[in-house]
Amino acid sequence: MAQLTYREAVAAAIAQEMERDETVAFIGEDVAKAGGVFKATVGLYDKFGPRRVIDTPISEQAILGAAMGAAMTGMRPIAEIMFSDFLAVCWDFVANEMSKSRYMSDGQLKCPLVVRTGNGGGSRFGAQHSQSIENWAMAIPGIKVVAPSTPADVKGLLAASIRDNDPVIFFEHKSLYAIKGEVPDGEHVDTLGTAKVVRKGKDATVLALALMVPRAVAAADKLMAEHGIDIEVIDVRTLVPLDMKTISSSVVKTGRIFTVEENPRLCGWGAEIVSIIVDELFWDLDGPAVRITTPHIPLPAADNLEDIAIPSVDRIFNKILEVLN
Amino acid sequence: MVKNKKIKNDDLDDKKRLELYNTQYLIRFSEQRAYDLFLENLVKGTSHLSLGQEAIAAGFACAMQKNDKSFCTYRGHAHTLARGASVVGVIGELMQRDCGLMRGKGGSMHLTDTSKGVMGSYAIIGAHLPMAVGSAWRAQYLGHDDVSTVFFGDGTTNIGAFHEALNYAVVYKLPVVFVCENNNYMEYTPIESITAVKNPAADRASAYGLESIIIDGNDADEVFRTAQKAYSKARAGDGPSLIECKTYRQSGHSRADPGSYRPNGELDHWKKNNDPIIRYRERLLEFGITQNVIDDIENNVKIQVDKATEEAKNSPIPPESILTTNVYDNGGWAWRN
């Protein structure tokens, strides 16, 4: 097993897939020679050259539209939208085009493409460069939505996304790019639509995504150490398809459900999962379902303010403790 | 307004000319049928006709090779038919029947027939321009010899995607042809009243280092020749073209729009003096093609469209079982286990 950073895992996944499939090519702003503003694609240009790793103009609509046109006609493009906030300027392609062309054409058109994007807060960038918008994507039928929390998952899930025949929005968390982790050697391909129990426990189930996963695990460890409360943490990993089997079997076991979400509160991803659980597992629950989220506000830039907006280890710890006592 | 330039037309042979006429007439007759079916409430939802704009669809399609790709707007019946899609498939889709090209799941604004190179019709203004650019990128990348053509209206030149697509296509020298059908109107608003330049597409060409090309879009021969040139250029690796075709929409914008925003006499003028079908019929006669041959073409089209209409009327509505099919690649819609 090699130790890779989260950002190195991005490049490793793209390189792995480009090596095995000629139709995989990568476009985006500053992604080639500069290796991306988050340095997540360093080395790809040198390895694969300007034909396959392409610097584009600041044209988010053209980037997603071009990826889509290429995907519809036989390629497997990867398109980078630098910050997920910028998806708002090309959301048509996500919400109306790549997600619907298969259905509208009754299966004649397909869009095997991946949109990679830097998502989430913690960088003190303010309201237009910090959002967690995975819930926007989750609301659209016809696309898949992935948000990994570890370098191994980045590599395995990105590779799976590239091989998938549906359009995938792949949310990389900006505050995780620097973390290190073990990544399996050799070819590594994971499975979309599978959640992972990352910490076993019996007293309550906590669902988390991306940056919220390590925070939920840290809070759980603290609850165990200080109060003997045994939390099961599930990394949801992909919002669509959603692995309700893994989630439900945990809830049946623990009888309690918490979500830890970085997206703002209204219609956050956890709301949907909680509603499913209330529908299907109401009689298995021993108490209310509780969502721990960013408040429904634009994100501030100041570090002290951003830190109290996004769920922290302490906030997760305190909330769970308060509710379970 | 467009002057009918006197061009010597002896570069086209009779066979190509009859193909151009047949295609234009098929579009004219099918569009009239679509309108009638709309009034009968058999075409539901909406429909956007290309009556008066037939020469553009015919001229380009007849210049394409089989593997070329077309990207259309909601005003896409003409381009879909021109590529040879089945008439019953088109009319059936307008009627939202099971025999439709997309079994009623797309409807009139999203006609698609990938087997004929029609890579979809899109109803969000401008979105399909970058898609055509991407298709052209694929051709260049994989060394395919096809060209992608994208058809759009004059109003579309004012949306950002138009400009992004042009710049992108020029930067990478992609084999894509941008075709603006300038029919004078953006829905109900005269295009000149909301556009900074007189020729909405052609006057923007220089901003992208492209030649400014304006043609008589109601002359199928001129369209055909221009298309051929653009395709040779694209296939030679010399990059994109932007072509503004002057034309006029004789029908309303959509559905049963009566077009009350038109100045008095404008519609009559175009119908009488600059109708692409009438003009082309005259040209055929001028070039020695007999009235009999013309009548045959027209009668065959009528028979073809009548038959397709009957077939579509007799086709069942789509089964409820397809409501949730083809959302994802596995054929279904499951978003959870």
Ligand SMILES: Cc1ncc(C[n+]2csc(CCOP(=O)(O)OP(=O)(O)O)c2C)c(N)n1
């Ligand atoms: C993004 C977007 N804005 C507005 C509309 C509504 N709309 C439909 S057709 C149309 C007019 C388009 O005019 P033009 O490009 O000239 O095409 P034409 O209909 O004349 O063929 C408008 C505004 C739309 N479909 N998409």
Ligand SMILES: [Mg+2]
């Ligand atoms: Mg128009």
